[in-house]
Amino acid sequence: MAEPAGDGFQGEWTCRCLVGGHALGPVIHSDTPLSFWGGVDSFTGTVIDRHHPLSGRSLAGAVLAIPSGRGSCSGSGVMLELILNGHGPAALVLERPDDILTLGVFVAEEMFGRSIPVVVAGPDRFPLLAQTAWVEVAGDTLRPLSGPDDAVGAPAGTAVPPGAPPDIALTEADRALLDGAGGRAAQVAMRIILRMATFHRAPALIDVRQAHIDGCLYTGPGGLRFAQQLRDWGGQVRIPTSLNAISVDRRNWRDQGVDATVGEPASALADAYVAMGAQPTFTCAPYQLESAPGRGDQIVWAESNAVVYANSVLGARTMKYPDYLDLCVALTGRAPLSGCHVEGNRRATVRIDVPFRADFDESVYPLLGYHAGMVAGDRIPVIVGLEKAGPTTDDLKAFGAAFATTSSAPMFHILGVTPEATALDAVLEDAAPTHTVSLADLGERWADLGIDLVSLGNPHFSETEFERLAALCRGRTKHPDVQLVITCGRATQEKVAARGIIAELERFGARTVTDVCWCTISEPLFPAATRVVMTNSAKYAHYGPGLCGRPVRFGSLKECVEAACTGQAGGRPPAWVPG
Structure with a gap:
């Protein structure tokens, strides 16, 4: 075998194999974690996170070497789309295990027979990949190459064979689901759960009290196929289940001018989850619902901000569940005993x-x-x-x-x-x-995060935020060339509408939209003529430039209202920021 180009590793490495298989390709390396949702285009495989060193690079056909994913739980959905449409990486080499990206590969393999290898190189060896031109992945082995002609081959099987992993204690009910007693949907869901339990080296499964589904967000046809297949297999949730914000306003998208090529599949995806028994809450802030869990409650929540809020502020217990694993747990009521479900891991x-x-x-x-x-x-x-x-x-x-x-x-x-x-x-x-x-x-x-559009409600606006906004807008007039749009959950909108706050904000010129969140809004709901966006959300200020293709400035709620009234993106930092 020829020596690899550059000063990368020599010989072969044995890695931890998360998903088996064989692939080779040019190495795309970064020492910065990457969120696939909001960071990678699910249709082309191009990195769209404008803050990331790989911005503008295509991942298609490459061996992607990153420390891990980060950010949104929807990264698993983007990974699934890329595998199914052929625009994803040939293999994934991680510095440390990442369950969100790996779960997307699990689903592709279990439900659609498509896969890519995923291995963990470890912190000592991972940096050497920056100087390596090509890599071959075969099972748990990494080999440096100077080009595709140097490949050895010898692909390996899957990392986790079908059936019950021997190191996980299962109840009789668990084994019955795995054997198909609860129907095919629950059987496949249990297989995926057990693969993730093996990933986390969980000793057993636990009962959970409720679920919040992030996978109802439309990332492409693969996610729709996933939900409709489980629905058609008779899938029904076994625990109370709420739904995250979706990609369109399910009740009003036609009146809003959303193209049917987006509106119909996005709405069909929501319909599939509702048909399986999930509640049409459509909010990325389920902690604002009356059903919010209490301290110590074992739950399964996806949507990254909701997970962090549940664990940190409410004291509930959930892992940062990847999209699709959330539904699998909802269909079975069982989750791996790992992560923040365990006291010592908190x-x-x-x-x-x-x-x-x-x-x-x-x-x-x-x-x-x-x-x-x-x-x-x-x-x-x-x-x-x-x-x-x-x-x-x-x-x-x-x-x-x-x-x-x-x-x-x-x-x-x-x-x-x-x-x-x-x-x-x-x-x-x-x-x-x-x-x-x-x-x-x-x-x-x-300075990093910062008009003709003011974006509020990422995560969804709360009742108290509506109160503060109304107070800031009272007695003022919005600039005619600026739009101010607020996204919120249906339950919150109903509460503030009953108090007259929605009518007051509409007189100012603001518009309220439900079901969607700013990370899911596209044209025409997102105004096509927008040049610069202002927001009080650091989350959207980070993801927005890649998602909407416009510069996004960050400011306080007061600054956002000022910009809406003047048409000028002052973006002035507050007094406590050093001059």
Whole structure:
């Protein structure tokens, strides 16, 4: 075999094999984690995250080497689409295991007979791939190549054979589902759950009380095929199940001018989930529903901001469930005993000290969350320094959504604020490292994230946010060339409409849309003539440029209203940001 180009690794490596198979291709390497949802176009395989080093690169046919995924749980849906449409990577080489991306491959293999190999190289070897031209993946083996003619071959089988993994304790009811007693949909769902349980090295499965489904978001025909197939196989949810925001306003998309090529499959996807017994809540903020779980409740939630909020603020227990695994658990009522379901896995492994000033406004929380997520990576942090700040639930929502955008961790703690962080030693591991955040760091984040469109409600607007917005708009007039659009859940809209707040905002010129969220809105609901977007969501400020193709500026809610009234994207940082 010829020597590899560059100064990459020599010989062969033995890796942890998550999904078996054989592939080879040119290496595309980055030391920055990548969210496939909002970061990779599900139809072309091109990286659209404008903040990522691989922005603009096509992943099709390459061996993608990244530390892990990050951000949205919908990355599994994008991975499934890319495998089925042939525009995905030939193989995935990770520095550390990533369940969201791997789950997309599991579903493709279990339900559609399509797959790519997925292996974990480990932190010592992974950086060497940056200097390697081509790689062959065969089972658990990585081989460097100088080109495709040097391939050895010898593909391997799947990492997890069908049937019950021997190391997982199953009940008689579990085995009955696996044997098909509950129908084919529950049987396939149980197979996928057990593959993920093996991934996490879970010793057993547990009962869960409720589910929130993120996979109802339309990423392409593969996700629709997944849901309709399970529906046609007789799938019915066994636990109370809510649905995330979808890709269209299910009741009004035709009147809004949405093209039928988008509206019909997106609506059909929602219909499939409702037919399986899920409730048409269509909100990315299920913690605002009356059915929100309590502290200690074992649940299965997907949607990254919802997962982080449930674990951190409510004290419920859920992993950061990938799309499609959420439905599998809902169809069986059983989940792997791993991740944040386990008490010991909820402790912080990094301390982040942040400054506190009495003049902080609400814009500090998304900036802190965004920066804390970058520092934490895949580690659970405890934030120290906000004990006297008194953040509201909306502040914590904004912090969590931004944190979930830049981190792959399923939760955070804030000392003296979140329910489990009553004392530092109650949540922080011994000898955990400390990172100090400065006001200058937050100023850099402000500059990173920042009009003719004001985007509010990512995650969905709450009742108290509607109250604050109405107060800021009262007595003022929106600029005629600026649109202000708010997304929210149906239940929240009904509450504020009954109080007259929707009518008041409509007089100002604002528009409210349900069922969808800003990460799912496309033209024509997203105004085609938009040049620059302003938002108070650090999450959308990060994903927006890649999703909508426009620059997105970040500001406080007050700044957003000011921009809506003046038509000028002032984007001025608050007084506490260093000049």
